[in-house]
Amino acid sequence: MRLGEPVEWALHCTTILALLPDDAALPASKLAEFHGVPAAYLAKALQSLSRAGIVESVPGRHGGYRLGVPAAEVTILDVVEAVEGHETSFRCTEIRKRGPAKVSPRLYSPVCAIAEAMYRADEAWRAELRKTTIADLLGRLATTVPIEAAVKGAAYLQEVLS
Amino acid sequence: MRLGEPVEWALHCTTILALLPDDAALPASKLAEFHGVPAAYLAKALQSLSRAGIVESVPGRHGGYRLGVPAAEVTILDVVEAVEGHETSFRCTEIRKRGPAKVSPRLYSPVCAIAEAMYRADEAWRAELRKTTIADLLGRLATTVPIEAAVKGAAYLQEVLS
């Protein structure tokens, strides 16, 4: 089971966008440069976030992306699902209804015990991701990001937004 | 995020193997026929389970696979990890240490806040899968499997093992 790299990028980008002044917008190319990732591919992730309403795009010369919803109302799960989709990790193909022991389909319970357990785990994963919002991440930033890096990052954003 | 089909197969196969008499062994080809899945590919999953010690292989004419550990001591997580590997779903590539805001690597905290949250969700998923054992699944079988299917399944196993 693997999550794609764009998930990591999307989370970092959303965090950065939450730090911007309300009316400012940061282009995808600058976000890519800031994180050292391929710009054209990162754009795909940002488009997914835009479709989900988490960020909104501003076209035109001084355009870019900015948060579309208050940081406190965006959970990590929202970002992850916007990029990776809403499907469950476990997909039941109903093999219990195949083979020599199969009987009339209407006799089976709605979900088999195995799928039930797997779905439960999936929900536990989602529930945990729902607990943390982007605003929570901003709070942790103060204690986890080296002060030097924060200064350099702020300087970079200052220059780009001017 | 997607789990491969062999995960589902492995769980069903482990459950079936737990139903067999202690000294009996069921070949991969019969397990495949029972579930209606490609035999040669299922073999790969069973080999993974064998390497993990969850099942043990019996070579030779009346050989096959049988449970290598009591059903009560095998959790769903054990089976899933045997087939899918032990890696976390989220892989942190440390993009925070790249780009124009980067500073000396020794200044950074061991894990960033984002990765920390993702790992926490991963652990919640694993914890939930650890709660259910194969023995638990057997208990649920009595109430979730149609009685007709149970009879046909038992008859099939009787014939194959004779």
Add this chain to the structure above:
DNA sequence: GTCCCTATACTCGGATAGCAAGTGTCCGAGTATAGGCGG
């Protein structure tokens, strides 16, 4: 009749192709800006 040997049939195990999805890139559509022109 009993024991041993050999050939057989069946099993697992790892090495080998095909395909879908993730990864990476590009170019076209659209818009706010900046400069120039006319009034």
Add this chain to the structure above:
DNA sequence: CCGCCTATACTCGGACACTTGCTATCCGAGTATAGGGAC
């Protein structure tokens, strides 16, 4: 000097190649069995 128009530069958005990993398959190595022959 002010307002309007046009050309421009920059942005997003979706359509197009490439690589990795999942899906599917095959053939060889090894072993318990079954049958036949010798004693």
